[in-house]
Amino acid sequence: MAISVSSRQSTTDMMTSTSPKFHLxxxxxxxxxxxxxxxxxxxxxxxxxxxxxxxxxIHLLGLSETRLDYRMSDESIAIPQYLTFRRDAIKQGETGLAIYIHSSIQSITTRRADLESQSVESLWVEISHSKSPSLLVGFxxxxxxxxxxxxxxxxVMLDKVADNKKxxxxxxxLNIDLSKSHSAWESTYSLVGLHQLVNKPTRVTSTTDTLIDHIYTNRQDxxxxxxxxxIGISDHYPVLCTWSMKLPRHAPKGHTTIQYRTFKRFNKDIF
Known part of the structure; x- marks a missing residue:
């Protein structure tokens, strides 16, 4: 069964780069x-x-349970300064994934649909920059x-990812509560050299505190x-981290015009 691949760049992403929040x-x-x-x-x-x-x-934000389908266009979820990749549900049990990618790294970000499993709902991209080792980011x-x-x-999916040696x-x-011992799952991700980094509850209700949203890496350092x-956007909290790598610098877009009065040819006597 084919995996749906869709990407777009917002037509409203020409906001000036002199804005402090976008100066990277x-x-x-x-x-x-x-x-x-x-x-x-x-x-x-x-x-x-x-x-x-x-x-x-935030350069990359992955979203799960997007619950989008073919009737919902990329324009309907567009956010200025961000490109979107999405994988809508293609079979029972799937709920859809999407990634927002900031304009500053779009030139070094590639969709890796070849790493996306038919059986595991996932989205993969590769970040490649000449000044840093390549990074595979999966959601x-x-x-x-x-x-x-x-x-x-x-x-099976992670073995294929690991074959890239990145x-x-x-x-x-993951809907696996790691606030409690879960030896079967811990053994599973350890087999492929991954380490889990989140240690706080990510879904909190009036009766439960669970750690079901995770971050894994093969390079803890x-x-x-x-x-x-x-942040209460949904009934889950976001999980965030920073990956140590050099990012490309971007020159400001457009031109700056300054008006001034010149006294180069000023003649005091004539004046």
Missing amino acids: LSESGLRVGHLNVYHLLNKVPDISSFLNNEHPC IYRNPTATYAWYDEFL NILLLGD LVHNVSVPN
Whole structure:
């Protein structure tokens, strides 16, 4: 069964780069996050506000449970300064994924649909920059009704990803509560050399605190600023981290015009 691939660039992404919130320094690192949005279409303004008010800027934001379909165009979820990739649900048990990619890294970001499993709902991109090792970033969703066979499919996908011999960063809603011991899953992700970095509850209700949104990597030394901000866009909190890498510098777009009065030919006597 084919995996749906769709991408677009917002037609309203020509906002001037002199705005402080979009001025990116190469030493700031790559900011990556994930949120189970639970219906994206009616939350686009909230996501836009979240992205535009975060300092430093979020370069990649993955969303799970987008619940989009072919009737909902890319324009209907567009956010200025961000490109979108999406994978809509293609079979029972899937709920849809999307990624917002900031304009500053669009030239170094490539969709890796070849790494996306037919059995594991996932979206993968590669970040390639001449001054830093390549990074594969994946976003994933595991339906809570999935069986243990899903673990085997996960390993098949990660073996394929690992064959690329690149750094890996994987974020998503796994619906596995790691605030409690879960030896089967811990053994599974350890087999492919991954480490889980989130240590705070990501879904809090009046009766439960669960850690079901995770961040995994094969290079713990390159990940810092892991956080779970208390933002109520959905019934999950986002998970965020910064990946240590150089990012391209971008010159300001357009031209600046300054008006001034010159006294080069001023003649005091004539005046």
